[in-house]
Every structure is written in C-alpha cells, then in structure tokens.
Amino acid sequence: MEAPIRTIPQSPRAEATRARILDAARAEFATHGLAGARVDEIAARAGANKRMIYAYFGNKEDLWVAVLEAAYAHKREEERALRVDDLPPAEAMARLVRFNLRYTARHPEFVALLNQENLHRAAYLARSDRVPALYFPLLDTLRDVLGRGAAEGVFRKGVDPMQAYVTIVALGHFYVSNLHTLSAIFGTGLGAEAAIAAREAHSVEVVLGWLRP
Amino acid sequence: MEAPIRTIPQSPRAEATRARILDAARAEFATHGLAGARVDEIAARAGANKRMIYAYFGNKEDLWVAVLEAAYAHKREEERALRVDDLPPAEAMARLVRFNLRYTARHPEFVALLNQENLHRAAYLARSDRVPALYFPLLDTLRDVLGRGAAEGVFRKGVDPMQAYVTIVALGHFYVSNLHTLSAIFGTGLGAEAAIAAREAHSVEVVLGWLRP
Amino acid sequence: MEAPIRTIPQSPRAEATRARILDAARAEFATHGLAGARVDEIAARAGANKRMIYAYFGNKEDLWVAVLEAAYAHKREEERALRVDDLPPAEAMARLVRFNLRYTARHPEFVALLNQENLHRAAYLARSDRVPALYFPLLDTLRDVLGRGAAEGVFRKGVDPMQAYVTIVALGHFYVSNLHTLSAIFGTGLGAEAAIAAREAHSVEVVLGWLRP
Amino acid sequence: MEAPIRTIPQSPRAEATRARILDAARAEFATHGLAGARVDEIAARAGANKRMIYAYFGNKEDLWVAVLEAAYAHKREEERALRVDDLPPAEAMARLVRFNLRYTARHPEFVALLNQENLHRAAYLARSDRVPALYFPLLDTLRDVLGRGAAEGVFRKGVDPMQAYVTIVALGHFYVSNLHTLSAIFGTGLGAEAAIAAREAHSVEVVLGWLRP
DNA sequence: TATGAATGAGCCTTCATTCAT
DNA sequence: AATGAATGAAGGCTCATTCAT
Numbered sequence: 001m002e003a004p005i006r007t008i009p010q011s012p013r014a015e016a017t018r019a020r021i022l023d024a025a026r027a028e029f030a031t032h033g034l035a036g037a038r039v040d041e042i043a044a045r046a047g048a049n050k051r052m053i054y055a056y057f058g059n060k061e062d063l064w065v066a067v068l069e070a071a072y073a074h075k076r077e078e079e080r081a082l083r084v085d086d087l088p089p090a091e092a093m094a095r096l097v098r099f100n101l102r103y104t105a106r107h108p109e110f111v112a113l114l115n116q117e118n119l120h121r122a123a124y125l126a127r128s129d130r131v132p133a134l135y136f137p138l139l140d141t142l143r144d145v146l147g148r149g150a151a152e153g154v155f156r157k158g159v160d161p162m163q164a165y166v167t168i169v170a171l172g173h174f175y176v177s178n179l180h181t182l183s184a185i186f187g188t189g190l191g192a193e194a195a196i197a198a199r200e201a202h203s204v205e206v207v208l209g210w211l212r213p
Numbered sequence: 214m215e216a217p218i219r220t221i222p223q224s225p226r227a228e229a230t231r232a233r234i235l236d237a238a239r240a241e242f243a244t245h246g247l248a249g250a251r252v253d254e255i256a257a258r259a260g261a262n263k264r265m266i267y268a269y270f271g272n273k274e275d276l277w278v279a280v281l282e283a284a285y286a287h288k289r290e291e292e293r294a295l296r297v298d299d300l301p302p303a304e305a306m307a308r309l310v311r312f313n314l315r316y317t318a319r320h321p322e323f324v325a326l327l328n329q330e331n332l333h334r335a336a337y338l339a340r341s342d343r344v345p346a347l348y349f350p351l352l353d354t355l356r357d358v359l360g361r362g363a364a365e366g367v368f369r370k371g372v373d374p375m376q377a378y379v380t381i382v383a384l385g386h387f388y389v390s391n392l393h394t395l396s397a398i399f400g401t402g403l404g405a406e407a408a409i410a411a412r413e414a415h416s417v418e419v420v421l422g423w424l425r426p
Numbered sequence: 427m428e429a430p431i432r433t434i435p436q437s438p439r440a441e442a443t444r445a446r447i448l449d450a451a452r453a454e455f456a457t458h459g460l461a462g463a464r465v466d467e468i469a470a471r472a473g474a475n476k477r478m479i480y481a482y483f484g485n486k487e488d489l490w491v492a493v494l495e496a497a498y499a500h501k502r503e504e505e506r507a508l509r510v511d512d513l514p515p516a517e518a519m520a521r522l523v524r525f526n527l528r529y530t531a532r533h534p535e536f537v538a539l540l541n542q543e544n545l546h547r548a549a550y551l552a553r554s555d556r557v558p559a560l561y562f563p564l565l566d567t568l569r570d571v572l573g574r575g576a577a578e579g580v581f582r583k584g585v586d587p588m589q590a591y592v593t594i595v596a597l598g599h600f601y602v603s604n605l606h607t608l609s610a611i612f613g614t615g616l617g618a619e620a621a622i623a624a625r626e627a628h629s630v631e632v633v634l635g636w637l638r639p
Numbered sequence: 640m641e642a643p644i645r646t647i648p649q650s651p652r653a654e655a656t657r658a659r660i661l662d663a664a665r666a667e668f669a670t671h672g673l674a675g676a677r678v679d680e681i682a683a684r685a686g687a688n689k690r691m692i693y694a695y696f697g698n699k700e701d702l703w704v705a706v707l708e709a710a711y712a713h714k715r716e717e718e719r720a721l722r723v724d725d726l727p728p729a730e731a732m733a734r735l736v737r738f739n740l741r742y743t744a745r746h747p748e749f750v751a752l753l754n755q756e757n758l759h760r761a762a763y764l765a766r767s768d769r770v771p772a773l774y775f776p777l778l779d780t781l782r783d784v785l786g787r788g789a790a791e792g793v794f795r796k797g798v799d800p801m802q803a804y805v806t807i808v809a810l811g812h813f814y815v816s817n818l819h820t821l822s823a824i825f826g827t828g829l830g831a832e833a834a835i836a837a838r839e840a841h842s843v844e845v846v847l848g849w850l851r852p
Numbered sequence: 853t854a855t856g857a858a859t860g861a862g863c864c865t866t867c868a869t870t871c872a873t
Numbered sequence: 874a875a876t877g878a879a880t881g882a883a884g885g886c887t888c889a890t891t892c893a894t
Contacts, residue, residue, distance in 0.1 A: 011873095014878060033332055036248030039864060049880050054865065114394055115328040119246055122393035134398055156422070162399055163415040170387030175379055177390070180335035181327055185347055186375055202376040209369070210422035227853065252889060262855050264891080273889065437894095440857060459758055462674030465885060475859050480886065540820055541754040545672055548819035560824055582848070588825055589841040592814060600809030603816070606761035607753055611773055612801055628802040635795070636848035653874065678868060688876050690870085699868065 018056045020046040025053075026067045030109030033116045034064050034124075065124045068117060071110050072134060078103060079138045089149030093211065094204045096142060101172035101200045111177045139165050155211045171203040231269045233259040238266075239280045243322030246329045247277050247337075278337045281330060284323050285347060291316060292351045302362030306424065307417045309355060314385035314413045324390045352378050359424075368424040384416040444482045446472040451479075452493045456535030459542045460490050460550075491550045494543060497536050498560060504529060505564045515575030519637065520630045522568060527598035527626045537603045565591050581637045597629040657695045659685040664692075665706045669748030672755045673703050673763075704763045707756060710749050711773060717742060718777045728788030732850065733843045735781060740811035740839045750816045778804050785850075794850045810842040 024045035028037045039060055043050040057063040082099055084092035104111060117125055125134075142161050149155030175182070175190075183190050237258035241250045252273055256263040270276040295312055297305035317324060330338055338347070355374050362368030388395070388403075396403050450471035454463045465486055469476040483489040508525055510518035530537060543551055551560070568587050575581030601608070601616075609616050663684035667676045678699055682689040696702040721738055723731035743750060756764055764773070781800050788794030814821070814829075822829050 011877070017878080031332075033246055033248055033329075035246055036332075038862095040862095049878090050864090051866080051880070052878080055878085060864065112332055114391060115332065116246075118391050118393045119244075119249075119325060119328065122397050125394060125397050136398065139398075160411075160415065163412070166388060166395065166412075167384060167415070167419055170383045171380060173391075174383030174387045178327060178331050178386075180331045181338060182379065184335050184338050185349065185352075198373075199376065199379075202373065202380070206380055206419065206423045209425065210419045212422065212425065224853080230853085251887090262853095263889090264855070265853080267890070268853085437856065443857080457758075459672055459674055459755075461672055462758075464883095466883095475857090476885090477860085477887080478858070481857085486885065538758055540817060541758065542672075544817050544819045545670075545675075545751055545754065548823050551820060551823050562824065565824075586837075586841065589838070592821065592838075593810060593841070593845055596809045596813030597806060599817075600813045601805055604753060604757050604812075606757045606759075607764060608805065610761050610764050611775065611778075624799075625802065625805075628799065628806070632806055632845065632849045635851065636845045638848065638851065650874075656874080677866095688874090689868090690876070691874080693869070694874085 014056075017046070017048050017052055021048050021053055021056060021063075022066060022070060024048075025063050026071065026109055026113070029064060029067055029116070030112040033112075034061070034120065061124065065128050068113060068124060069128055069130050071107075071113050073130075075103065075107075075110060076136060079136060079141075082138070082141065084141060084145065089145050089152060089154055090208060090211075092145045093149065093155075093207060096138065096145065097168055097171070097204050097207050098200055100138070100168055101175075101196075101203050104169075104172035104176045105196050108176050108179075111173055114173075115177055136165075142168070149211065153213060156213045159211070168203075168207060171206065172199070175199050230259070230261050230265055234261050234266055234269060234276075235279060235283060237261075238276050239284065239322055239326070242277060242280055242329070243325040246325075247274075247333065274337065278341050281326060281337060282341055282343050284320075284326050286343075288316065288320075288323060289349060292349060292354070295351070295354065297354060297358065302358050302365060302367055303421060303424075305358045306362065306368075306420060309351065309358065310381055310384070310417050310420050311413055313351070313381055314388075314409075314416050317382075317385035317389045318409050321389050321392075324386055327386075328390055349378075355381070362424065366426060369426045372424070381416075381420060384419065385412070388412050443472070443474050443478055447474050447479055447482060447489075448492060448496060450474075451489050452497065452535055452539070455490060455493055455542070456538040459538075460487070460546065487550065491554050494539060494550060495554055495556050497533075497539050499556075501529065501533075501536060502562060505562060505567075508564070508567065510567060510571065515571055515578060515580055516634060516637075518571045519575065519581075519633060522564065522571065523594055523597070523630050523633050524626055526564070526594055527601075527622075527629050530595075530598035530602045531622050534602050534605075537599055540599075541603055562591075568594070575637065579639060582639045585637070594629075594633060597632065598625070601625050656685070656687050656691055660687050660692055660695060660702075661705060661709060663687075664702050665710065665748055665752070668703060668706055668755070669751040672751075673700075673759065700763065704767050707752060707763060708767055708769050710746075710752050712769075714742065714746075714749060715775060718775060718780075721777070721780065723780060723784065728784050728791060728793055729847060729850075731784045732788065732794075732846060735777065735784065736807055736810070736843050736846050737839055739777070739807055740814075740835075740842050743808075743811035743815045744835050747815050747818075750812055753812075754816055775804075781807070788850065792852060795852045798850070807842075807846060810845065811838070814838050 021042065024042045025037075028042045028045060032038070037060070039050060039053060042063075043053060046053075053060075053063060057066055079099075082096070084095050087095065139161065142165055146155060146159050146161055146164060150157045150159070179190055189195055234255065237255045238250075241255045241258060245251070250273070252263060252266060255276075256266060259266075266273075266276060270279055292312075295309070297308050300308065352374065355378055359368060359372050359374055359377060363370045363372070392403055402408055447468065450468045451463075454468045454471060458464070463486070465476060465479060468489075469479060472479075479486075479489060483492055505525075508522070510521050513521065565587065568591055572581060572585050572587055572590060576583045576585070605616055615621055660681065663681045664676075667681045667684060671677070676699070678689060678692060681702075682692060685692075692699075692702060696705055718738075721735070723734050726734065778800065781804055785794060785798050785800055785803060789796045789798070818829055828834055
C-alpha cells in the first residue's frame with residue numbers, strides 16, 4: 001500500500017549503528033539461517049535497540065537481503081583485487097583456485113548464507129535491487145585464462161568457462177559447507193589448517209590435471 | 214536424559230501412518246529447513262493427526278533425525294546396488310561420477326537436508342544412534358577403483374580416496390545445491406535435463422582428465 | 427497467498443469457547459474500539475487461550491467483523507419479533523419508536539460498535555460475506571405503517587421511509603452515543619431510567635407530532 | 640500530579656508549527672481515533688519534528704484534549720455568529736436546524752471526534768481546563784426561540800429545550816456519523832449534496848411539524 | 853489408533869516517548 | 874526552535890507441544 005518509512009542514517013553515529021546491526025545479522029543468519037535467526041539476538045549482538053533494525057532495514061527479510069548483498073559485494077571486491085593477467089596460464093589458474101578455496105575457508109558464513117538463500121530458491125536475491133550487479137569478476141578472469149592457456153597449447157580446448165567456474169567454486173564450497181557431516185564420516189580435523197592446505201593442493205591438482213591437453 | 218515415551222507402530226495401518234509422516238516431513242524439511250518447517254504442515258501433508266507425530270517420533274527434532282537417517286540410508290542402498298567391480302577402472306570411475314551426479318540431481322531434497330544439517334554443525338547426526346552406520350559403500354568402491362587404476366597404470370598414483378570422494382560428490386552437490394543462485398548469475402535453464410547432462414559430461418571429463426597419469 | 431487455516435469448532439465444548447470469545451470481544455471492542463482493544467484482554471475475558479481466537483476467527487480484524495455481524499443479526503432478530511401489523515398506525519408508530527429507543531438504550535455496545543465501524547468508513551462491513559443480509563425488517567414495517575397512516579388520513583403524505591427510518595433511529599442513537607459528552611453539558615443523570623423514559627416520551631412526541639397531517 | 644513541562648511557543652514561527660501540529664492531529668484523530676492515531680503520522684502530516692508535539696502539547700492524550708477543545712471552540716464560534724433574534728420563531732427555528740445540519744455535514748471530523756470521546760466516556764473532556772466553557776450558545780438561542788414561539792402560539796408549549804437541542808443535533812449528527820453503514824443499507828450517494836439537501840429539508844420538516852401546537 | 857481442542861512461551865513488529873545535539 | 878537517533882514496553886500473532894476423549 002504505502003511506501004515503507006525507512007530512516008536513512010546520515011550521521012556517523014547512525015551509520016555505525018547500521019553497520020553493527022549488519023555485522024550482527026550476518027553472524028546470526030549464518031549461524032541459524034533466516035527462519036532460525038532471532039531479531040532480538042541480532043539487536044543484542046549489535047548492542048543496538050531492536051527498533052533500529054526496523055528503522056534501518058525495514059524488517060527481518062529485508063535485513064536478510066541486505067546481508068546477502070553485502071556478502072556478495074565483499075566477495076566481488078576481493079575477486080576484483082586479484083591480478084593474474086601477467087601470470088602464465090597454469091600459474092594464473094592455480095592462483096584462482098587457491099584464492100577461491102581460501103576465501104571460502106575464511107568466510108564460512110558466506111557459504112552458509114548462500115546455502116540458505118538456495119533453500120529459499122533465491123527468492124530474496126531476486127528481490128534485491130542490486131541483482132544486475134551480481135556479476136562476478138572471477139568469471140571474466142577465468143575466461144581469459146582459459147583462452148590464453150588454450151592458445152598457448154597448455155590447456156585443453158573447448159572448456160566451458162561456466163562449467164569451469166562452477167567446478168572451481170564447488171571444490172571449496174562443498175568442502176566448507178559440508179565440513180560437519182564430512183567430519184562425521186571421516187573424523188574430525190577437516191577444519192584445521194593442515195586439512196585446508198591439503199584440500200587446496202588437491203583442488204589445484206584436480207583443475208590443472210584436468211586441463212592438461 | 215530420560216528415554217522418551219515413544220509408540221512403536223505395530224499394525225500395518227500404524228506403519229502406514231508413520232511412513233506418510235516421514236515422507237511429509239522430508240518434503241517439508243527439505244523445503245523450509247528445520248527451523249522453517251511447520252509441524253502442522255507436516256501433519257497436514259501426511260493426512261495425519263499432529264499428535265501422531267509426537268507418538269511416533271517424539272518431537273520435531275527427533276523427527277528431523279529420523280528423516281536424516283532415512284535419507285542417508287536411501288543413498289547408501291543405492292550406492293550398494295552399484296556394481297562396478299567388473300568394469301575397467303576408467304569406465305568404473307565414469308560410472309561412479311555419473312551415478313553421483315544423477316542421484317544428486319534426482320534427490321535435491323537430500324542436498325537440502327545435508328546443507329541444513331551442516332548449518333546445525335551436524336548436531337542432530339551426532340545424536341543419531343545409527344551414526345556408525347553412516348559409512349558409505351561408495352567410498353570403498355572408490356578406493357578399489359583408484360587402486361586398480363593406479364596398478365594398471367591408467368590412473369595417477371597417490372590419490373587420496375577421501376579427497377577424491379569429496380570432489381566427486383562436490384561436482385554434483387554444489388551444482389544442485391546452488392542451482393538458484395547460479396541461475397541468478399548464469400540465467401535459467403540450469404535445472405533442465407540438457408543442462409544436467411552437460412554437467413554430467415563435464416564432471417566425468419574433470420575426474421578422468423585429472424586422473425590421467 | 428494461501429487460504430487461511432481456520433478451525434471450525436464442531437464439538438459443543440469448542441462452540442462454547444467460540445461463543446465466549448465472541449462475547450468477550452464484543453465487550454472489549456465496544457469499550458475500546460478496534461484499535462484500542464487488546465487481544466490478550468479478550469482472551470482473558472473469555473477465559474480462553476489467545477491462540478483460540480486465531481484458530482476460530484483468523485485475526486483481530488476478522489474477529490471484529492464477526493462481532494459486527496453478530497450485533498447486526500441480533501438487532502435484526504429483535505426487530506423481526508416486533509408485531510405491529512394489527513395496531514392502528516399511530517399506535518404502531520409509537521411502538522416502533524419506543525422499541526428502537528429502548529433497544530438502543532439496552533445495547534449501548536451496539537451503538538459503540540456502529541460508531542467505530544463508521545470511523546473505519548464501514549470497511550469491515552464491506553468485507554463481510556453477510557452484507558446482503560444487512561437488510562433491516564424495521565424498514566419494511568415502517569414503510570407499511572407510514573402507508574397505512576397516510577391512507578387513513580392520520581399521517582401526513584409523501585414521507586420518505588428512509589428519512590423516517592434514519593430519524594427514528596437517530597433520536598435514540600445520538601442520545602446513547604453521546605451520553606457522556608451531553609452529560610458534560612447538561613449534567614449527569616442522563617443515563618438513569620427516568621431520563622431514558624423522558625427521552626422515549628419526547629421521541630414519540632416528535633415523531634407523532636411531525637406526522638400529523 | 641506534577642505540572643508537565645510545556646513549552647509555550649512565542650515566536651510566530653513556533654506558533655505556526657503548533658498550529659500545523661494541531662491541524663494534523665485533528666485530521667489524524669478524526670480518521671483513526673485516539674488509539675488508532677499515530678504520533679509519527681501526525682508529525683509527518685504537520686511537517687514538524689515529532690519532538691515538537693511533546694514540547695507543545697505534552698503527550699498524545701493531551702494533544703487529543705487540545706484538538707477536542709479546538710473543535711468545540713470552533714463550533715461555539717460559529718454558533719455565536721448566528722443571529723436569529725430578529726426572525727419570527729418558525730423561521731428562526733428552521734435556520735437553527737439548517738445551520739446545525741450544514742455545520743455537521745461540513746465538519747465530519749467534529750462528529751468523529753465526538754464519537755471517539757464518547758467511546759472514552761468523555762474522560763478527556765473531563766480533564767480539560769476549559770470544560771466550563773463547553774456551554775453552547777445554540778442552547779440559549781434555542782430556549783429563546785422556543786419561548787417566543789410558544790408565547791406567540793405558533794409552537795407547542797412545554798417543550799424541554801434540552802430535548803429539543805439533542806433532537807436537532809441528532810438529526811444531522813447521526814446521519815453524518817453513520818453515513819457509511821447507512822450507505823451499506825441504502826446504497827451510496829448519501830454524502831452527495833442532493834442527499835444532504837434532502838436530509839436538511841426533512842429535518843426542518845420534522846422539527847417544525849412537531850412544534851406545531 | 854486417532855482426533856479435536858487447548859496451552860504457554862516466544863517471535864516479529866510497532867508505538868509513544870526521550871536523549872543528545 | 875528544531876532534529877535525528879535511540880529506547881523499552883507492549884501488541885498481534887505463531888508455534889511446538891500436550892490434554893482429554
């Protein structure tokens with residue numbers, strides 16, 4: 001009916017409150033999901049009044065969207081900072097794989113958020129105004145590296161960049177996402193640095209091994 | 214720590230009710246997660262009285278455990294039926310990869326359940342009495358095929374079966390799990406049979422390509 | 427989106443609970459209006475669990491509609507029981523006026539509900555399924571009496587039954603509705619039986635006096 | 640029982656803000672009632688900061704009292720401007736009736752405010768300092784006209800001015816107050832000028848008809 | 853074995869009000 | 874004189890669970 005009255009924080013103090021809420025929400029959502037998260041808990045974690053959540057974000061679902069957007073934006077920024085144009089294809093590819101695995105391992109909350117959003121069939125992502133900006137720089141970089149490698153004869157030809165992208169992300173995402181159930185099968189320790197490093201080496205081996213002409 | 218009073222259905226009619234509840238719960242849980250699932254809705258879907266859920270399963274969380282156990286058991290059964298001992302290593306491996314991808318694609322609810330359980334840090338799995346039975350036949354099969362391939366010189370040596378297992382599962386699981394957010398990036402159609410088939414072919418290519426000595 | 431799940435009480439016990447809720451709601455709404463009424467208070471007055479309000483009536487607004495419908499239905503029933511066909515026009519008219527004034531005085535909550543509903547521009551009445559049944563028997567009776575009186579030459583001719591209806595109702599309704607502010611002007615005692623009787627006599631005098639040919 | 644700290648606006652600018660708040664409050668209260676009105680909305684309508692409402696009026700309830708006082712004062716002023724002393728009784732009476740009906744029709748918000756205040760059993764009116772000033776000039780005028788009419792033999796004798804006052808006001812008030820529920824019965828169009836004029840003619844007819852000796 | 857009815861805790865959201873600048 | 878930000882106390886509504894039959 002009516003446009004929601006939404007306070008847009010302008011003072012630094014308000015901006016700080018908004019940021020604290022966003023951080024607290026990311027943590028709470030990543031731990032409990034959208035349905036399991038508690039608005040009270042988010043407010044408490046943020047050291048903010050519950051009312052402020054509604055003033056700055058509208059409601060719980062809109063807050064979820066904001067968290068999601070911020071998470072995507074963060075990964076995009078890190079990907080953008082990756083410079084592999086000057087590296088030989090194999091080295092560049094290894095770097096991409098390593099970056100992705102490490103980013104995923106360092107940000108399990110990103111994994112959790114994505115999984116939850118998929119549970120909701122990406123309904124909230126679809127609601128975001130920034131959807132067009134979902135584009136990931138990594139994909140372009142990947143396309144370039146695959147092209148260079150094929151041209152130089154060090155990579156197999158005809159690789160679909162989308163499939164490659166999905167596979168590279170999958171190698172780390174699934175590992176981090178399913179860390180706990182995998183631990184129930186293979187025993188604990190999968191989250192330790194040594195295990196992460198092993199997974200990293202394996203992932204590079206898989207991708208480079210596969211790409212051999 | 215008292216044992217819950219739990220009715221064990223004995224008549225065929227009761228067993229049927231129990232089964233309907235379990236099916237309904239799997240659907241509801243897979244769609245909404247543990248926190249988002251509604252006991253009322255499960256009862257309605259099952260065409261059963263809500264009280265029966267508590268009589269047969271104890272409570273919502275125990276029902277979740279039961280659903281999880283059933284899902285794991287189902288996959289285990291299908292894996293057990295896979296016979297690749299007589300096939301040449303490469304062919305056997307291709308079959309394993311294909312099976313996994315197709316199973317995952319056919320059972321997105323299994324993927325959703327696993328993701329949710331990981332959100333809960335596998336706390337409910339740990340509570341299950343059948344945890345030791347979590348063992349997956351695929352892992353043994355995989356170990357055998359890798360061994361044969363290495364011995365025959367058609368596969369690279371020194372491959373960790375656990376990493377191989379995780380990777381093979383990851384190739385399909387991540388694709389299905391993140392179908393909706395991936396669709397937001399790459400456009401729709403990823404769930405169509407053609408797309409599944411392409412992912413299947415790609416997965417086989419990655420695994421066999423990587424395993425080349 | 428989805429049709430609301432609404433429990434329709436079938437057992438006598440449930441029907442009794444539903445009736446208690448409706449009574450409590452009428453009292454609470456009449457005292458505080460729709461916005462001022464408290465669902466908790468209604469449940470407490472009804473000696474029922476708050477949840478039952480939602481089970482039986484949907485939500486606060488739907489409960490309001492139910493209360494309104496019941497109030498209208500009640501007045502309609504009483505009006506239907508009025509038998510003035512056999513009386514001479516003047517006597518019949520006096521009886522109608524008296525009935526209306528007394529009903530209004532006996533049911534100040536009906537007055538309060540109507541006023542509130544008008545504050546909401548009859549938006550909830552419009553939502554009612556029983557709107558076509560809003561028809562009031564009094565109107566027909568009135569039309570008949572006016573016709574007989576005019577034919578017999580004891581009433582003036584050309585009287586619009588609608589205007590007459592509104593006026594007759596107004597004479598009592600306004601008095602009861604504005605009892606408290608009128609008391610602030612004219613002093614207390616307006617609610618006492620003597621004052622009601624005086625208003626009744628005055629109302630009859632006005633109507634019969636006006637209708638003289 | 641402490642006197643509230645209340646800022647009394649002194650600059651023209653402050654007085655303008657106060658006036659805008661009062662106007663906005665009248666509109667909001669008339670539309671939604673006391674309980675349903677929103678302080679935020681009043682501030683928004685007034686284009687004023689919410690804090691100013693508290694500075695100038697104390698709190699929501701005191702603001703309600705101020706709105707009520709202003710509404711009464713306004714009607715009083717208009718009544719005072721009515722000059723019927725020089726007119727023959729019947730003509731004077733017709734003018735009083737017409738004035739009242741037209742004032743009511745022109746100020747439905749006054750009707751709504753009165754109804755709300757009666758819902759609260761005139762509790763806020765009782766709190767007003769200006770209660771003694773509630774006196775309505777119309778009543779005196781009415782008394783005078785009734786007296787002159789009776790003396791001249793054109794009006795019936797023994798009419799209680801209070802009853803007459805209530806009836807005259809009722810004829811318009813009820814019509815305007817219940818416009819929406821009446822429309823649900825008699826169909827729309829009751830708010831149109833033609834319908835108002837018909838009601839006006841009818842009201843005059845009723846009063847003058849009744850007063851005939 | 854099954855069911856309709858009821859419960860109490862808790863959740864998301866809103867509101868009147870106050871603080872600090 | 875005015876404002877943006879914050880607060881705490883509810884308020885409407887939902888949910889998992891239990892009672893009584």
